[in-house]
Amino acid sequence: MPRRERRSVVAAEPVGPYTFLRLDRGGLDPGTPGQFFMLEAPGRLLPRALSLCLAPAGELGFLIDPVGPGTEALCALEPGEAIHVFGPLGNGFRLDVERPLLVGGGIGIAPLPYLAEALRFPPAVLGFRSDAHAEAAVLLPGAEVAVEPTLVTELITPGHGVLACGPEPMLRAVGALCPGAQLAWEAPMACGYGACYGCAVEIGGVLKRLCVEGPVLSAGAERTRRDTAAVVERFDGEMSRLARGPVRERVL
Amino acid sequence: MRLLNASGCLDAFAAPEVARGLDGFVTKTITPLPREGNAPPRIAETAHGMLNAIGLANPGRERFLADHLPRLRELGVPLWISVGGFCAQDYADTCAALDGVEAIELNLSCPNVDEAADSAAEIVAACRAATPLPLYAKLSAAHPDVAAVARAVAAAGADGLSLINTLRGMALDPRTLRPVLARGTGGLSGPTLKPVALAAVHACYAATQLPIVGMGGVMSGRDALDLVACGARLVALGTVLFADPDAPARVRDELARAAEELGVVQPDDMYAAAHSGEKTLEIRSKVVA
Numbered sequence: 001m002p003r004r005e006r007r008s009v010v011a012a013e014p015v016g017p018y019t020f021l022r023l024d025r026g027g028l029d030p031g032t033p034g035q036f037f038m039l040e041a042p043g044r045l046l047p048r049a050l051s052l053c054l055a056p057a058g059e060l061g062f063l064i065d066p067v068g069p070g071t072e073a074l075c076a077l078e079p080g081e082a083i084h085v086f087g088p089l090g091n092g093f094r095l096d097v098e099r100p101l102l103v104g105g106g107i108g109i110a111p112l113p114y115l116a117e118a119l120r121f122p123p124a125v126l127g128f129r130s131d132a133h134a135e136a137a138v139l140l141p142g143a144e145v146a147v148e149p150t151l152v153t154e155l156i157t158p159g160h161g162v163l164a165c166g167p168e169p170m171l172r173a174v175g176a177l178c179p180g181a182q183l184a185w186e187a188p189m190a191c192g193y194g195a196c197y198g199c200a201v202e203i204g205g206v207l208k209r210l211c212v213e214g215p216v217l218s219a220g221a222e223r224t225r226r227d228t229a230a231v232v233e234r235f236d237g238e239m240s241r242l243a244r245g246p247v248r249e250r251v252l
Numbered sequence: 253m254r255l256l257n258a259s260g261c262l263d264a265f266a267a268p269e270v271a272r273g274l275d276g277f278v279t280k281t282i283t284p285l286p287r288e289g290n291a292p293p294r295i296a297e298t299a300h301g302m303l304n305a306i307g308l309a310n311p312g313r314e315r316f317l318a319d320h321l322p323r324l325r326e327l328g329v330p331l332w333i334s335v336g337g338f339c340a341q342d343y344a345d346t347c348a349a350l351d352g353v354e355a356i357e358l359n360l361s362c363p364n365v366d367e368a369a370d371s372a373a374e375i376v377a378a379c380r381a382a383t384p385l386p387l388y389a390k391l392s393a394a395h396p397d398v399a400a401v402a403r404a405v406a407a408a409g410a411d412g413l414s415l416i417n418t419l420r421g422m423a424l425d426p427r428t429l430r431p432v433l434a435r436g437t438g439g440l441s442g443p444t445l446k447p448v449a450l451a452a453v454h455a456c457y458a459a460t461q462l463p464i465v466g467m468g469g470v471m472s473g474r475d476a477l478d479l480v481a482c483g484a485r486l487v488a489l490g491t492v493l494f495a496d497p498d499a500p501a502r503v504r505d506e507l508a509r510a511a512e513e514l515g516v517v518q519p520d521d522m523y524a525a526a527h528s529g530e531k532t533l534e535i536r537s538k539v540v541a
Binding site: 004040044045046047070084086187188189190191193194195196197198199200201202206207212 | 260261262263265266267270280288289291292293294295296297300301302304306309442443491493494495496497498
C-alpha cells in the first residue's frame with residue numbers, strides 16, 4: 001500500500017550528469033520494479049514522479065536527471081535534510097517473462113537496476129546520448145551500451161521478452177520492433193494517484209492516465225510492418241532533435 | 253465547516269480513502285456526451301501554482317448514471333455532482349436525471365472548454381425547473397463583477413455558490429518559448445489564487461448571503477479559515493490534494509488549532525468575520541459626513 005512519509009536524505013551521489021539520491025526507507029514499501037514514488041521537490045508546489053532505481057537495505061535509491069527546477073532541487077539535497085515521499089504508485093513490470101532483455105535509454109535506465117535484481121540480472125542494452133551520460137551504465141554491470149549515433153534499438157536481438165524504459169520515441173520504436181514488450185512511459189504528473197488527470201498519454205489511439213493504468217504498459221501488437229519501419233525512422237529523427245538540447249523536465 | 257474536494261481534483265475510485273476523509277465528494281464535471289479531454293501535455297507547474305487543461309474528461313451522462321454513480325454511492329460519502337454542458341438544456345437534462353445526491357454543482361466557468369452560449373442565470377433557471385436538489389453555481393472570478401453574476405444566479409434559483417474556478421493562464425517552455433500546454437492556455441490554481449478567491453467569496457457573500465463553497469489556493473487550515481471568514485460555509489481542497497493526499501486530515505487539524513489560537517470554539521465561529529468591520533466603517537463614515 002502506498003504511504004506518505006517524511007524521509008531523510010542518506011546521500012546524494014553524482015553518477016555522470018545524474019544524481020543518485022538515497023533516502024532512509026522508514027515504513028515505505030519499495031514496491032515492484034517499475035513502480036514510482038512522488039518526491040517532494042523543495043521550494044516547488046508539486047512533487048516529482050521518480051521510479052525506484054535500487055532498494056539497498058533500509059533505503060530507497062532514485063536516479064535523477066537535473067533538467068528543471070524541481071529535479072535540480074532534489075539533486076541539491078544534503079544528507080540529513082528531509083522530504084515527503086509518497087508511494088509506491090502505479091503498476092510495475094510483470095516479472096513472469098521468458099528470456100528477459102532490459103532496454104534503457106538515457107535517464108530511462110532509472111528503474112532497470114531494481115528490475116535486474118528481481119529478474120536475477122538478465123542481459124541489458126542501454127542507449128545514451130553522450131559518453132558522460134553513459135557513465136550511468138555503472139548501475140547495471142554487464143549491460144551492452146550504445147552511444148549516439150548508435151541507437152539502442154540496433155542492439156536488440158530477437159527472441160526476448162523486452163522490458164524497456166526511455167524517451168517516448170525510443171519506447172515507440174521498441175514497441176514497434178517487439179510487440180508485447182513491456183514499456184515504462186513518462187508524462188507530466190502532478191499527483192501520481194489518479195487525481196489530476198494530467199498524465200494522460202495517447203497510446204494505441206486512446207488517452208491513458210499513466211499513473212493508474214501505467215506507467216508500465218504492454219506494447220500493442222496491432223502495428224503493421226510498414227508502421228514499424230516508420231516508427232523506427234521517426235525514433236532516429238527525434239533522437240537527433242533531442243540530442244540538440246536538454247530534455248525539458250517532465251513536470252514543468 | 254465542512255470540507256469537500258474541488259471538482260476535478262480527486263478520483264474517488266482511484267483513492268477512496270482520500271474521498272472518505274472529506275465531508276462530501278465532488279465529482280469531475282459530467283457532460284451529456286463522453287469527453288476524452290484535451291491532448292497532452294495538460295499540466296504545467298508555475299512559480300506559485302499550476303496550470304491544467306484537462307478539458308472536462310468524463311464518461312458522459314449515460315455511463316456516469318449507469319456505472320459510476322452506483323459505485324460512488326458505495327463510498328458512503330455525501331455526493332456532489334458537478335454538471336457541465338454547452339447550453340442550458342444540457343445542464344437541465346443532467347440535473348433532471350439525478351436524485352439521491354446531496355447537491356449539484358453547476359460548472360459555469362471551466363476555462364478549458366468553449367463557454368456555454370447561455371448566461372449563467374439562464375442555465376441556473378433551466379436547472380431550477382428540472383430538479384428540487386440543492387443547486388450550487390460555480391462561478392469564475394474572471395468576470396469583472398462576480399457579485400453581479402452571484403446576484404443573478406441567486407435570483408434564478410441557485411441555493412448556493414462555489415467560488416472560485418481556476419483562472420485562464422499560460423506558461424512557456426523556457427527552451428522553445430512555445431506554450432507548454434498543448435491547448436495553449438490552462439486554468440491557474442494553487443496558492444497564487446488565494447487572494448482572488450478571498451475577494452470573490454467576500455464580494456458574493458456580501459451580495460447574496462447564500463451558502464458558499466470557498467476554494468482557491470487552500471494549502472493549510474489557516475487558508476481555509478480565511479475563506480470561512482470571508483463567507484464560506486464549506487471549503488474545498490483542490491491543488492493541495494495533488495501534492496498531499498493526506499491534506500484533508502491535516503487541514504482539519506490545522507483549522508481546529510487556528511480557531512483555538514483565535515480564541516474561538518470552532519472555525520464556524522469565524523463565519524463571515526471579515527465582514528464584521530464594515531458596519532463600523534459605515535457608522536464612522538456617517539459620523540465624518
